[in-house]
Amino acid sequence: MSFYDRYLNTPGRKSRAAxxxxxxxxxxxxxxxxxxMRIVRPSAPPPPPVVAKAPPAEVKPAPAPEPPxxxxPPAEVKPxxxxxxxxxxxxxKPAVTDTxxxxxxxxxxxAPPPPPPPxxxxxxxxxxxxxxxxxxxxNGNAVNxxxxxxRCAACHGFDVGGRHRxxxxxxxxxxxxxASRQGFAYSAAMKGLGGQWDYDxxxxxxxxxANFAPGNKMAFPGVPDPAERADIILFLRNxxxxxxxxx
Ligand code: HEC
Numbered sequence: 001m002s003f004y005d006r007y008l009n010t011p012g013r014k015s016r017a018a019x020x021x022x023x024x025x026x027x028x029x030x031x032x033x034x035x036x037m038r039i040v041r042p043s044a045p046p047p048p049p050v051v052a053k054a055p056p057a058e059v060k061p062a063p064a065p066e067p068p069x070x071x072x073p074p075a076e077v078k079p080x081x082x083x084x085x086x087x088x089x090x091x092x093k094p095a096v097t098d099t100x101x102x103x104x105x106x107x108x109x110x111a112p113p114p115p116p117p118p119x120x121x122x123x124x125x126x127x128x129x130x131x132x133x134x135x136x137x138x139n140g141n142a143v144n145x146x147x148x149x150x151r152c153a154a155c156h157g158f159d160v161g162g163r164h165r166x167x168x169x170x171x172x173x174x175x176x177x178x179a180s181r182q183g184f185a186y187s188a189a190m191k192g193l194g195g196q197w198d199y200d201x202x203x204x205x206x207x208x209x210a211n212f213a214p215g216n217k218m219a220f221p222g223v224p225d226p227a228e229r230a231d232i233i234l235f236l237r238n239x240x241x242x243x244x245x246x247x
Contacts (some may be wrong), residue, residue, distance in 0.1 A: 145235025189215035
């Protein structure tokens with residue numbers, strides 16, 4: 001007789017078998033539950049870690065390569081096109097990467113400005129003077145003009161900021177606008193002339209004020225001697241902090 005036969009034939013075997021079945025049932029349920037948990041959870045939890053790690057792993061590697069890759073291309077590629085179209089983009093890149101590269105490119109942009117200065121400093125156009133007058137001025141003598149100036153000083157002052165007398169102050173009159181002295185009441189004839197006192201105009205006015213500007217109120221017959229007029233004009237020209245160029 002085997003062990004099972006004896007066991008099965010012992011009294012109370014049914015209750016023990018029922019207990020055994022109950023135990024097995026409980027264990028089975030637990031086992032199934034455990035398996036179910038492992039099957040269900042493993043699938044759930046693992047995915048998160050895998051998914052979570054996968055993204056970070058991909059994101060981290062990506063950021064690392066991206067910084068190095070973007071900077072070099074933009075710095076090298078944009079600087080070249082930058083000069084013409086985009087000066088603004090250039091500043092941000094120098095700060096991020098190289099300032100040395102950005103500076104040399106910024107200079108070419110600043111290079112254009114230099115040319116303007118030479119243009120912005122043009123010499124004043126020479127005052128109009130006929131060839132004949134130019135020759136007289138070349139042969140003239142400002143010192144002699146000063147000796148002749150008392151003819152004018154009866155009515156004109158020559159000092160910087162000097163008062164007007166019968167006539168307006170004549171400091172810096174050569175090259176100045178006609179009838180433009182502040183505080184002097186010019187005649188309508190004088191105000192209607194317009195333009196500036198260039199060499200030709202002064203020579204003609206001083207030769208005959210009445211003919212040059214009919215109706216003007218300079219009660220002066222004029223200086224008939226051409227050489228004396230040239231000397232007087234040279235004297236007037238020196239009444240300036242920056243005498244105008246001679247013709
Ligand atoms: C008798 C007085 C008198 C004498 C002398 C005189 N002037 Fe005049 N001058 C005047 C008056 C007045 C005016 C203003 C004329 C007007 O507004 O119509 C004038 C105007 C001028 C102007 C124009 C000024 C301006 O602002 O546009 C010049 C230049 C000038 N005189 C030069 C001379 C010179 C140079 C002499 C000497 C050679 C001279 N004058 C002698 C009275 C005089």
